[in-house]
Amino acid sequence: MRFTKMHGAGNDFVVLDLRGALPAPTPEVCARLGDRHFGVGCDQILTIEPPRNAGSIAAYRIWNADGSASGQCGNGARCVAAWLVRDGAAPADAGFAIESPAGVHPVQHDGEGGFVIDMGAPRFAPADIPLAGVDGERDEYALQIDGDTLRFGAASMGNPHAVIEVADVDAADVARIGPALQAHAMFPASVNVGFAQVLAPDHLRLRVFERGVGETLACGSGACAAVAVLARQGRVPKDADIAVALPGGTLRIRHDTAADTLFMGGPATFVFEGNLPDANRLEENTA
Structure with a gap:
């Protein structure tokens, strides 16, 4: 499996293309990939997958370096956008949409080689964050x-x-x-x-x-x-x-x-490409 190492303002990622028949990485494989001594080294693993909604170019999921799943990653969204443009799956001169686990995100080019992502609305209700043992929404x-x-x-x-x-x-x-x-x-x-x-x-x-x-x-x-x-x-x-x-x-x-939406702009940088060994070997090395 080929991977791409990328970063957005230093927040670094291993990007995997799972649009074919490849399975999602297990937590053990994610932890191994994220290890900066025995793996590739990254903060998160991003898996690019087929879109779930009409009008989106692709979907992506986010896995932390310890193998846990995440619902959102703004720097990762810009890197996914850049990866899709370079891949030819997204236009280099027009806007498009991608999907995180949190929802659909319209993307625009910023004219300087980076991207602006519509990150959606912030939610402050305790149940949405979530916060436990809180009797109501507060500023502080x-x-x-x-x-x-x-x-x-x-x-x-x-x-x-x-x-x-x-x-x-x-x-x-x-x-x-x-x-x-x-x-x-x-x-x-x-x-x-x-x-x-x-x-x-x-x-x-x-x-x-x-x-x-x-x-x-x-x-x-x-x-x-x-x-x-x-x-x-x-x-x-x-x-x-x-x-x-x-x-x-x-x-x-x-x-x-x-x-009621937040727009985030910034860079998305390609670092290097590589080939992963068999996933089973990665899991064996983790044991």
Whole structure:
């Protein structure tokens, strides 16, 4: 099986073409592929599959480096779009639509070699995120973590996000707070934890500790969630084009409140191509 190694602002992927008769990778194979010493190395595996809805070019699924499935990946969506254009399955000069597990996403070329993805509406209802033990939708929630009160906003972008505003992302205790929130009973499906610093009304810095991966160089859905949560809290303007600087690069996010959808723009980069050994051998090597 051939694979393509790609990244979007440093968030890196192994892309597999499953449009033929090939089965989806098992969690063991995903974990092996994601291993940076014994596999290819990546944050997520993206599987390109036949479309499920008329009008879509293709569908894709997302598997974290630990083998768990994910519902959304914004940087992965741009890489899938670029892969489909290079493959000839999607037009190089017009828009098209692709499908994640979270729904259908219209895609546009940005004129600079990247793509703008319609990421859909942020959802704030506790049942949609999901949040447990919460009696209603709020702009901000609070938890006790190791004796400290932690305040955060929460939203779903097809996957759960907690967004914590910090004074300095470089000083944020990502390695402690990220796992603690992910393991908390308030997040029954775990959570992606974003640490956001507001530099200006149109400029954020962001670090994200992702489910099933750990801290990544970029998180597209996390950037969308950060803008949505901070706009809801009045910390950044609505309907503005906001630059979100992550460790691996900068994404452009705009929340179109009239259409209630978030647009995410950024790069999609090809790194290298390769051939996978037999999947059974990968599973054997994992044991």
